[in-house]
Every structure is written in C-alpha cells, then in structure tokens.
Amino acid sequence: MAKYITKRLLYLLFSLYLIITATFFLMRLAPGNPFTGEKQLPPEIQASLNEHYGLNKPWYVQYGDYLVKIAHWDFGPSFKYNSRTVNDLINDGFPVSLFLGVEAILIALALGTLLGIIAALKHNKWQDYGAMIIAVLGISVPSFIMATVLQYFLAIKWHIFPVARWDSFMHTILPALALASTPMAFIARLTRSSMLEVLANDYIRTAKSKGLGQTAITIKHTIRNALLPVVSYMGPLSAGIVTGSFVIEKIFGIPGLGSHFVMSISNRDYTVIMGVTVFYSIILLSAILLVDIAYGFIDPRIKLTSGKKGE
Amino acid sequence: MEISKEKFQIVGTRSTEAEKISKPSLSFWKDVSIRFRKNKLAMFGVVLLILLIIMAIFGPYMTKFDYRTNNLVNTNKPPGSMHWFGTDDLGRDVFARTWQGARISLFIGIAAAAVDFFIGVFWGGLAGYKGGRIDEFMMRFADVLWGIPYLLLVILFMVVMGQSLGTMILAMTITGWINMARIVRGQVLSLKSQEYVLASKTLGAGLQRIMGKHLIPNTMGPILVTMTLTVPSAIFTEAFLSYLGLGLTPPLASWGTMASDGLPAIKYYPWRLFFPATFICLTIFAFNVIGDGLRDALDPRLRK
Amino acid sequence: MEKLLEVKNLEVSFQTYGGEVKAVRGVSFDLHKGETLAIVGESGSGKSVTSQTIMKLIPMPPGKIKGGQILFNGEDIVKKTDKQMEKIRGKEISMIFQDPMTSLNPTMKIGRQIMEVLTKHQNMSTSTAKERAVELLRLVGIPMPEKRVIQYPHEFSGGMRQRAMIAIALAANPKLLIADEPTTALDVTIQAQILELMKDLQSKMDTSIIFITHDLGVVANVADRVAVMYAGQIVEMGTVDEVFYDPRHPYTWGLLASMPSLDNDDKSELAAIPGTPPDLIHPPKGDAFAARNQYAMAIDFEEEPPMFQISETHFAKTWLLHPDAPKVEPPEAVKRRMRKLASTFEKPVLVQEGKS
DSSP states (O other), X not given: OHHHHHHHHHHHHHHHHHHHHHHHHHHHHSSSBTTTBTOOOOHHHHHHHHHHHTTTSOHHHHHHHHHHHHHTTOOOBOSSSTTOBHHHHHHHHHHHHHHHHHHHHHHHHHHHHHHHHHHHHTTXXXXXXXXXXXXXXXXXXXXXXXXXXXXXXXXXXXXXXXSSOXXXXXXXXXXXXXXXXXXXXXXXXXXXXXHHHHHTSHHHHHHHHTTOOHHHIIIIIIIHHHTHHHHHTHHHHXXXXXXXXXXXXXXXXXXXXXXXXXXXXXXXXXXXXXXXXXXXXXXXXXXXXXXXXXXXXXXXXXOTTSSOOOO | OOOOGGGGOBOOOOHHHHHHHSOOOOOHHHHHHHHHHHOHHHHHHHHHHHHHHHHHHHHHHHSSSOTTOOOTTSTTOOSOSSSTTOBOTTOOBHXXXXXXXXXXXXHHHHHHHHHHHHHHHHHHHHHHHHOHHHHHHHHHHHHHHHTSOHHHHXXXXXXXXXXXXHHHHHHHHHHHHHHHHHHHHHHHHHHHTSHHHHHHHHTTOXXXXXXXXXIHHHHHHHHHHXXXXXXXXXXXXXXXXXXXXXXXXXXXXXXXXXXXXXXXXXXXXXXXXXXXXXXXXXXXXXXHHHHHHHHHXXXXXXXX | OOEXXXXXXXXXXXXXXXXXXXXXXXXXXXXXXXXXXXXXXXXXXXXHHHHHHHTTOSOTTTEEEEEEEEEETTEESTTOOHHHHHXXXXXXXXEEOSOTTTSSOTTSXXXXXXXXXXXXXXXXXXXXHHHHHHHHHHHTTOSSHHHHTTSOGGGSOHHHHHHHHHHHHHTTOOSEEEEEXXXXXXXXXXXXXXXXXXXXXXXXXXXXXXXXXXXXXXXXXXOSEEEEEETTEEEEEEEHHHHHHSOOSHHHHHHHHTSOOTTSOTTSOOOOOOSOOOOSSSOOSSOTTGGGOTTOBGGGGTSOOOOEESSSSOEEOOGGGSTTSOOOOOOHHHHHHOOOOTTOOSSOEEOOTTOO
C-alpha cells in the first residue's frame, strides 16, 4: 500500500515536472514578448522590465528559477496587471470555482447514477429509452450552448433563476446545472452499462436463488459493484468540471479562476496562462491519485501493491 | 401402431444431415452487421450522418451566396426565401456558412480520428507485439503523457502556436492517440497468446504478416468504436476552443466559431446560434449513437 | 416414498435473434423425498434450463415456460408469482452453480452472503445469523471458520468457494437441492471431496438432490436414479443400475462408450459420438438423435419415437424397442458391462400418452 502510493507520487511528480517544463518552453515559443504581445515598448522600459522579472538572464537560469518558485507554491507574476500575481488570482478565484465545481459534481453524481440505475433496472423499457435520450442529449450539446440556452429560458425569459453573477445560493444553481450536464450524461451511461454488466453476473443469479427480492438484490448486490467504475470516473470527471468551468464562469459572469484564465487567454497574459495551467495540473493529478487510492479501499479485490491500474 | 416393417431398416448416421443440423455459422462481421442494423437508434445515426455529409458536400453550391462575402446592407436578416438560414452580423449567408462549417468541423473530427488511429495503432501494436522492456518503456511514456490534462494542453498549444487548422489537429492528437494505443496494445496482448497466431508464427510468418493478417483485423472492432467516438469529441473540442476565442480565424467558418459568434445574439437573432448549434449537436449525436451501436454489436457477450 | 417434485411435460423456449429456441421439449420426471436424481447430457441438452426453470431462475423474457407443470409438494410452481417464488427460493429449493469463481459476490464478505439467507428465511437476528454462518462453514469443512467468515471470496480457493456455496444453499434446510454441475470447474481431487461432502450432508439433512452433470462417471457415485437428456428431451431414465448395466438408448450407449473406465482393458479405444447436437430453433423431424445415430432406422427420420418402459423404473425413448425393430448389438464397451437385471419386463411396453 505505502509502496504503491510512493510509486504513484513519484509518477505524479514526474508528470508535473514534464508539464511545467513543457509549459515553460512553449511559452518561450510564443510570438511577441510577454508584456505586450506583438507591440513594441520603448527600449529603456523594456530593459527595466526585463531586469525586474529576470528576463535578461539566460534561459536555463530562468527555467531553474521557475521550478524553484513553483516548488515554493509561487506561480509568478502577471505581466498585464502589475499589482497582481497568479497566486492572488488563485486565492481570489479558486474558492469560487471550487464551490461551483463541487456543487456540479454532486449534481452530476446524484442525477447521473439515478438515471443510470433506473435505465438498467428497466432495461429496454420506456424508462431506459427516456433516460438514455436525456444522456445522449447531455453528451451531444456542448456546455456553452447548454449554458446559454438554460440561461436564456430559465433566467431571461421565465425569471426562475438570476441571470448571472455570484451573490447567493440561487445564483449558483443554474451554472452548476449547466456545468453538470455533460458529466451527468457520461455518469448515467457508465452507470447503466456497468449495472447491466453486474446484473448479468452469476452472483446475481445466486442472490436470486437465495430468495432475495428485486429491491434487496439491487441495493445489496448490484449498485455497490456497479458504482465502482463510477468512482474511477471521478478523475476524468474533475478534469471535465475544471475545463467546463472556463466556459460556464464566463457565460454567467462568475468571478472564479476559470474566468480569470479565459481572460488571460484573450489578453495573451502568458505568465498567468502558464501559472494557472500548472496549478490546475497539480489539482487534477492529485484528484486522480486520491480517487485511485480511495478505489483501492472500496474494492476489496484490489490490492494496491503493483503499479497496474485495475480496469 | 401401424408402421410398415421396412421402416425398421438400419440406415445409420447421415453425415450430410449431421452437417446440416449444426447451426448455420454466421461470419463475425455478418453477425455484427445484423445486430447493428437491428439497432434503430444507431441506424438513425447513420442516416443522419449520411445526410450531413451529403449537405457538407453539396450544401455550399445549393445557394447563390458565398460563405465569406459580406453584405453590410443585409445584416442579421431572419431566415426567409432569400437567405434560408438568415444572415449574420456582416450580412453573410448563414446557410452557406453552415455547410462550409460542416466541411471544416467534419474534417477536424475525421482528421483527428485518423491521426489518432495511425499513431495509436503503430505505438500500441508495436508495444504489445514486442512486449518486455520495450512495451514497458513505451507504455510508461504514454502513461506520463496521459497524466497531462487534455484540454489544458490543447489550449496552451493553441495560444502559443497560433490558430490554424493544422495546429488545432496537432493539439488535439498530441495526447489523443494514447487511448487508441492502449486499446490496441491490450487487444494485441490478448491475441498474441492465441493459437492461430502462434500457428502462423511456427509456419514462419514474419512480423509484418502477423500484424497485417491476424492482429489488425481482429483488433478492428474496438478500434472502430474508439475512432467513431473520437470524431464527436474533436468536434466538441473545436467548438469549445472557438468559444474561448482560440478557434479558427475569419473568414473561415466552423460550426464552433459560428455558434460562439451567435451566442451573444441569442435574444435578438437566435437563428445565428440555432443553426450551427443544432448541427453540432446532431453530428455529435449521430457519431455517439453509431459508436454505441457498434460497441453493442461487437460485444461478443451479446452474441447469441 | 412420498413424491416431492413432479415435472410434467415441461416446455421451455427462448426468444433469440435467430428465432425461438426450444430448449426443453416436453420433459417429465419425478423425485422422491431424500432421493438423488442425476440429469446427464451434453451442453445444450436442456438439463440446466430444466433445473433453473424449477426455481424459475431463467431470465423471462427471453425465456418462457410454454407448457407443462412443476408440482412441488403438490403446488404448481409455474403459476407462482415472483413474490411467491421468493418464499420458495433458498428456503424450500436451493441451488449450487457450476462456477464457484463467479457465483459469489466479490465485494461481499462470505459470512454476509450466508447470513442473507438466514435473516431472510429464518428470521434470525444478525448476531445469531453470524454464529450460524460460522457453524455452517464448519459443517461444510472449512477450517478456521471464525476467520473465514469475514473474508472475501477472492481469498478462498475454488474448492473452498464451492463449499461456501453449499453452506449458502443448505443454510435454510431446503427440501430440494439442485446442483448444476457443481464439480465441473474444480480439480479432480477437489471434485471427489465436494461429492463426498454432498453425500454426507444429504444423509444428515434428508434433502432431495437433483444433480446435473455431463459426466456419467460422477453419476454412479452420487445418484439413485439417472435421466439422460438429449436435445431438450429425456431419452432414457432409470435407476443407476439400469442405466449403467442395461442401457437401451443408443445415445446412452454412446455416452457410456465414451466414458473412460478402469475395468476396460487397454486396447479398447474411447468412442466418440459423431456430429453435433441439433439446432433447437428447428428441431429435426423424427428422432432428434437420428442423424448421429449409427443404429438409426428409416423411421427415425420420420416419426418421433414414443417412450417404452423396460421395467417399473426404466424408460427409454427409441424405436429400437419397437417389436418390429431388428436386434442390434450395442458397442463393445457397453456390451461388456451389460448384465441381466431381475426387474426387467419380458418385453418393452409402450407408454401410453399422458401417463409417464
């Protein structure tokens, strides 16, 4: 167990190192200079800025400095807004994004598993088709379209929810729903197919031969085993929520890290793009690791000794 | 019982009969195609996709308007007999742009799937076939790359490399092939130990022959499913990038750029969002149900 | 002896893409208290479907009971609802399955899987059920049951799992135990142990057993009577002695001839039955076995043979028992074991329809 976690941690660090290195060098390839994009500054200002940010040093020194800074949880400055650092943006925006993300994950898990379970138990009946049509719609509609449509009808036209901003819990519902729609659809399909797979197992027949009723079989023997793949989907799920939040936060005017990131993209604020990317990578890779470890505790068959992932 | 005595002559086994009574064996792909065709939703997806492709090919020629000609007198016209899908804020014909966009969106999807296919089959096939340390190294490399969040990497690439069709496909495939490689490797590993491959190995068949004749045809099923599902995810990603302002630059039109241009206008000129958004959804829908149908049809556990 | 189970003219079909598979085509047999009946046949002969239909475990749809009765203690199971079946399954009738590797829930402790039966049918509290589960594990010969009871199935070997399955099946003292190829997936040495255990427990608990197998060798050890199934029908049925020492159906001959036996001298080869079982979507006209039968007569390809009675307990469904049929010699391996049994009738008697 400890050996497995150490091994996974080493992989995680190595992946992170690759990501940081890749972002660092990619950003050096970017056109223009970090302060202006393509415009030119007066040479003396340029020089003093370079001096201040250490850009006059050779690349390998800059690279080393950057690695050391990241290790100290310092994601660097913003070149567009002098007074703010990437850490400021993270401290400011991430709590908001985290709240929205967790709410969306809860919605996606609750509705998704419910739909999937109903669909599997009523396999090839109208409930199954209904649930799967909802799921296919959720997968087929890109989140920004879903969000805009939800916002237009539920907020602008029918005034059920506030249109935008981030003031009360009511403000969080619509964006969380929009953010949850795609992952919910994936979870519903995953739950359904894994339920069907479990239902076809011999041990379900054994349970039936014991005289257990449909409800007891579903609760005690089916759902638990069928939800194991859903647990392992939590990693990709959090990645989907993070990237989804870029779009959703922008549409609903939510002051989260996602909108800061999108803003930095349109401003070509390279250091912010770089810093936030690295930050997100740390969060996501840790989330995936935690999910895998949790999975090992939940599924008694898996012993976390080898590096192989149970698929 | 009135039965004539000559009926009680011993005639023995009837070999032809014995052959005939055994179930008519359907070839694997025939069986798959029968089951696929019974899946109404998947067949609906196929029809939808064929229609979309036909329109992508012929749509732009069906109207006299060009997809990139501005007409500043005729901006934001609702759909009518002149402009079937209306016009956008620069007076360009939405119908022409929609089908031009279909070409681009479908091209991106199919190109991404094709690149994933080539790299993935090569990488996964080689790793699985060679096994041992080479396999270990190749798959570890893929694991590490896989750890990088996909869309973040794509965004980074687009920011740095500029917004063109080529960079977009490159960005999408830089980690996209890994999934394919894993599937191919898994299939190759399980097939490698099977007897008919061993048999042709003993007969002295070379690497190329074994891969080409035995392994690839047998791994085709899961590969096909993965490719079918890569296309919609690429179209999805393209739309997402367009929304972030990292899409293709005008006058090029893709469904993604059209939809994100149309978003702010939803209140007053809803058709500018409606048409591209609808076709994005229909295309993703079609590919998804086809992929699902294929997966179900290929699943040997469902074979009866 | 009292009849526990009577199956009358049972017909079961499955709806598939290719058409309706008639898996069981008019099967009749009965079972007395404390008796063991073995049902023998190739895979696809309908033996498993028959046994699972008795517990109504076949998935419906695609499965469907097309006709017949299953009288258990005089009550027709075919007519019972799923709710009513819940009171019978596990309590009155229980089942052991072929593959102990997949028949236990991998994420539930063994003890809890046994306790489920006890709490459901015996109204036991959790703590009594736990004690009883330990007792049951000890009964089926699992060492250190106190420790084993809180383990998961993957921590058990195949033989141990099958013992645990037996513990589950016997937990509520059922009147009938159906064992569907319980030893097929196990090593030969373990097989013998499991069979021994089942015999031992049967004498202790006075349970009737239906033992499904494709292995005639196993049958001689455990069964009182044997029914041989082919293509969804019982083709021969009798006591173990009758089927082993005086078989009448050419299919039974084929099965016996293909069975390795220690008293065969080394020179005789094992004979295989040529061909494959028929497609049950379109069952052949006449005798289903005719095409593979070296003794087939012209009539076999035209008319389905009736059931003939050879003794009070011995039945066979073949035209060879018809008075007009020529005398044929069974294969060498079978002939060697043939002996004259006292109970045999002078002449085979045609069984009239409706009586069996």
